[in-house]
Amino acid sequence: MGEKWKTGVSHVEPNRIVIRGHEIADLLGKVSFSQALFLLWTGKLPSQQVGRLMDAVMIGAMDHGASPPSVIAARTVASTGAPLNASMAAGLLALDKFHGAAIEDCMRVLDGIVAEVRDAGTPLPAAVGSYLQGLKQRKGRAPGFGHRMHTKDPRVDAIFTLAGDCEIAGKHIEAARELERQISAGAGRPLPINIDGCIAAVFCEIGFPLELSNALFRLCRLSGITAQAHEERLRQKPMRKIDAGAFEYDGPLPGK
Numbered sequence: 001m002g003e004k005w006k007t008g009v010s011h012v013e014p015n016r017i018v019i020r021g022h023e024i025a026d027l028l029g030k031v032s033f034s035q036a037l038f039l040l041w042t043g044k045l046p047s048q049q050v051g052r053l054m055d056a057v058m059i060g061a062m063d064h065g066a067s068p069p070s071v072i073a074a075r076t077v078a079s080t081g082a083p084l085n086a087s088m089a090a091g092l093l094a095l096d097k098f099h100g101a102a103i104e105d106c107m108r109v110l111d112g113i114v115a116e117v118r119d120a121g122t123p124l125p126a127a128v129g130s131y132l133q134g135l136k137q138r139k140g141r142a143p144g145f146g147h148r149m150h151t152k153d154p155r156v157d158a159i160f161t162l163a164g165d166c167e168i169a170g171k172h173i174e175a176a177r178e179l180e181r182q183i184s185a186g187a188g189r190p191l192p193i194n195i196d197g198c199i200a201a202v203f204c205e206i207g208f209p210l211e212l213s214n215a216l217f218r219l220c221r222l223s224g225i226t227a228q229a230h231e232e233r234l235r236q237k238p239m240r241k242i243d244a245g246a247f248e249y250d251g252p253l254p255g256k
């Protein structure tokens with residue numbers, strides 16, 4: 001037999017499970033799910049403060065109503081009588097750069113701006129201005145900004161405030177805010193930081209690997225997609241024609 005291939009993610013032997021060097025029993029009940037996920041994906045166990053912020057990000061990414069394309073895809077598959085895992089897969093495949101997977105691109109943009117400020121001494125407004133000028137010439141859209149519904153995304157302030165409380169807010173969050181200010185001023189209407197942009201700024205601050213950033217969003221949003229597909233199976237007729245705009249929320253609202 002030739003040389004064995006190597007893996008450093010986890011080690012399992014009879015009566016023993018080790019995740020990235022930690023006995024599983026030392027993690028259970030002692031770290032949050034998001035800390036364990038960070039450990040599993042990167043090999044580093046983050047601080048409780050980072051875990052708290054990641055928890056907030058992961059909750060913020062869970063669900064955004066019945067109309068996003070990923071939910072319509074999942075509900076459409078559910079309406080055929082397909083099993084729940086088929087709906088989950090369909091929803092997952094519908095998350096990409098315009099819907100839920102703009103985080104990695106936004107992290108690259110923020111990293112570039114912060115590097116220019118740090119290395120070339122360019123003032124932040126000028127670094128942001130020159131990025132936006134290039135974007136305009138390419139007729140591109142800034143990843144992490146703009147929203148179909150919100151002019152001010154309710155998740156963003158809460159997450160950035162928590163980042164401040166956790167002493168994690170830094171240059172990337174500042175850069176995201178300046179981008180929001182200048183894009184909106186240029187458009188003459190709010191083009192707010194969206195959840196992808198918010199997560200991108202936070203992930204840059206905590207050193208989350210950018211290649212895994214969209215995967216984290218997809219993992220979280222899969223929980224909402226699952227809830228929506230399950231409800232479709234419970235409440236709707238098979239093979240209905242789904243109109244993405246013609247629905248009404250009949251669940252509880254806070255304070256009612």
Ligand SMILES: CC(C)(COP(=O)(O)OP(=O)(O)OC[C@H]1O[C@@H](n2cnc3c(N)ncnc32)[C@H](O)[C@@H]1OP(=O)(O)O)[C@@H](O)C(=O)NCCC(=O)NCCS
Nearest residue numbers: 097098099100102141142143144145146147148194195196
């Ligand atoms: C999220 C998004 C798809 C919403 O799109 P939308 O509903 O068509 O947006 P609006 O109707 O408010 O605005 C459309 C116009 O605003 C401008 N605009 C919208 N988002 C912009 C952005 N991020 N950067 C620059 N200009 C933008 C464009 O001029 C666009 O005009 P166009 O269709 O001629 O290109 C869009 O803002 C976008 O592509 N954002 C970047 C990708 C992203 O962050 N995706 C993750 C979403 S959570």
